[in-house]
Amino acid sequence: MKTNKYFLFILALSMFFAGAKFQAQTQSEVGSLIKKLVDGNKRYASSKMIHPDQTSARRTELKNEQHPFAVVLSCSDSRVPPEVIFDQGIGDLFVIRVAGNVLDDAAIGSIEYAVEHLNVKLIVVLGHEGCGAVSAAVQGGEAPGHLRYLVEAIQPAVEKAKSLSGDVVENAVRINVQNVVTQLKSSEPIIEEFVHKKKVDVVGARYDLDDGSVTFLK
Numbered sequence: 001m002k003t004n005k006y007f008l009f010i011l012a013l014s015m016f017f018a019g020a021k022f023q024a025q026t027q028s029e030v031g032s033l034i035k036k037l038v039d040g041n042k043r044y045a046s047s048k049m050i051h052p053d054q055t056s057a058r059r060t061e062l063k064n065e066q067h068p069f070a071v072v073l074s075c076s077d078s079r080v081p082p083e084v085i086f087d088q089g090i091g092d093l094f095v096i097r098v099a100g101n102v103l104d105d106a107a108i109g110s111i112e113y114a115v116e117h118l119n120v121k122l123i124v125v126l127g128h129e130g131c132g133a134v135s136a137a138v139q140g141g142e143a144p145g146h147l148r149y150l151v152e153a154i155q156p157a158v159e160k161a162k163s164l165s166g167d168v169v170e171n172a173v174r175i176n177v178q179n180v181v182t183q184l185k186s187s188e189p190i191i192e193e194f195v196h197k198k199k200v201d202v203v204g205a206r207y208d209l210d211d212g213s214v215t216f217l218k
């Protein structure tokens with residue numbers, strides 16, 4: 001009996017350390033994935049792009065499979081194309097683009113697919129300077145057609161931004177990114193579980209239209 005208890009104790013201990021080791025591995029892996037994006041963005045911002053993974057050989061290599069290293073949820077704005085501003089190529093990024101980088105069920109489903117089936121460990125929510133969707137939400141009033149869905153999704157960030165000092169649109173862009181990060185982290189049933197088990201991390205970032213730099217938000 002005593003031996004059994006001892007065995008179970010050792011088993012629990014080794015499982016704990018195996019779990020901790022796994023989490024540490026994922027965290028350091030996520031760190032290196034962010035660095036890959038940061039390095040690519042530095043190349044882009046300084047006009048030293050290397051245009052990786054854009055050859056016909058790369059296309060052939062990925063004919064039957066894909067292993068993107070990050071999900072990027074970004075605005076549809078034509079000035080913020082993720083593969084360009086991070087200097088990446090075919091098969092590198094799993095991109096979802098919606099004006100205002102907001103979430104709906106289709107966007108969440110796309111991200112769930114990347115996390116669960118493509119084993120992506122990093123999700124980046126990318127807002128940007130001078131976002132038209134955020135500006136429209138700040139201006140308020142009746143948004144025509146389906147635009148109101150975008151404006152409504154951004155509205156909580158606008159309300160919070162109005163209570164702060166500084167530029168309302170700029171603050172709303174950052175708060176909107178953080179709100180979407182929070183929504184994703186608690187998105188049940190799939191992403192919340194992966195985040196909880198530290199199999200995936202969700203981070204926010206802001207793109208600067210002037211100098212082309214991406215700043216990862218704390």
Ligand SMILES: [Zn+2]
Nearest residue numbers: 075077131132
């Ligand atoms: Zn935008």
